[in-house]
Amino acid sequence: MITTVLIDYDGTLHDWDTVIKHSLNGILGLTGEEFYNTWTHDIHRAIIHAKHMERHDDTQFHCKLLFKHLNKPHDPQVTELICQKFQEAARKAKDDPTYFPDAIPALDEIKKMGLKLCLSTGTNAEAKAQTLKHATGTDYFDHVFSEPTIGCFKTEPEYYHTALKRANSKPHETVSIGDTPLSDIRPAKIAGIHTIWLNRDGEPRPPTEDQRADHEVENLLQAAQLLRTNLDARQNQT
Structure with missing residues (x-):
């Protein structure tokens, strides 16, 4: 029983998915849906969960893997923007949860x-x-x-x-x-x-x-x- x-x-x-998709829309030429799916499935679950659990909450490390996955040169300014968007989404999740x-x-x-x-x-x-x-x-x-x-x-x-x-x-x-x-x-x-x-x-x-x-x-x-x-x-x- x-x-x-x-x-x-x-x-x-x-x-959380809807909040973060809205926040990340347009970054790296991707829609929020495309960015979220790539970040979640190709980076976070496929790589972080499999090989780098100690970096589970390291957004900058995720960004480095993301640029590599997309075959794009690493851009510190875009990385900073992505980190900022995640922080903003986290604040919204706390202050105005959906x-x-x-x-x-x-x-x-x-x-x-x-x-x-x-x-x-x-x-x-x-x-x-x-x-x-x-x-x-x-x-x-x-x-x-x-x-x-x-x-x-x-x-x-x-x-x-x-x-x-x-x-x-x-x-x-x-x-x-x-x-x-x-x-x-x-x-x-x-x-x-x-x-x-x-x-x-x-x-x-x-x-x-x-x-x-x-x-x-x-x-x-x-x-x-x-x-x-x-x-x-x-x-x-x-």
């Missing part, structure tokens, strides 16, 4: 089920939880986990092992919900946790089995329904 839910923030609850339309209703549904709800993200988890509380007037999370407080990257199974210990939860009674297979699905599966991949944009299934979730949904209300179905099935068995 599921008792605990670990849920991601950016790209799952908070619509949550997906299904995010708050889904959180409400999960809380009504009596499940232990935990925010599991990379950085600034406490600030993100407070931003959500300020925006909604509701304190949703029983626990808040981030890489600095856990002591390792979210791409590592140890992140989830530690989160389970702190939440006093068991792997088979826990589900991880998120939009990024490399950090929300793969390490959680290795830790024995059930997984739900939030695939809002209809992306292709991950190429390797270890990144494929137990369930795939298009929005968080579908994820909440899966949790409700699980609870109802368990109750009917008792």
Whole structure:
């Protein structure tokens, strides 16, 4: 029986993608959509996650890889502009957050089920939880986990092992919900946790089995329904 839910923030609850796409539109001759997709998939996930996790939050290093990927000479002024745009987007995300339309209703549904709800993200988890509380007037999370407080990257199974210990939860009674297979699905599966991949944009299934979730949904209300179905099935068995 599921008792605990670990849920991601950016790209799952908070619509960071739209904010950053708008901010980066026109840079290097790319649309915001083109820039974001190249940055996220070709640089951040394909290179940083695979080879340079210690540079996970190093925007300037990302820029160097971006110029190389685009076969363009490195331009310090454009790099500075990109860094500035990311900083501006981060401030907007804090001061005027944009949550997906299904995010708050889904959180409400999960809380009504009596499940232990935990925010599991990379950085600034406490600030993100407070931003959500300020925006909604509701304190949703029983626990808040981030890489600095856990002591390792979210791409590592140890992140989830530690989160389970702190939440006093068991792997088979826990589900991880998120939009990024490399950090929300793969390490959680290795830790024995059930997984739900939030695939809002209809992306292709991950190429390797270890990144494929137990369930795939298009929005968080579908994820909440899966949790409700699980609870109802368990109750009917008792």
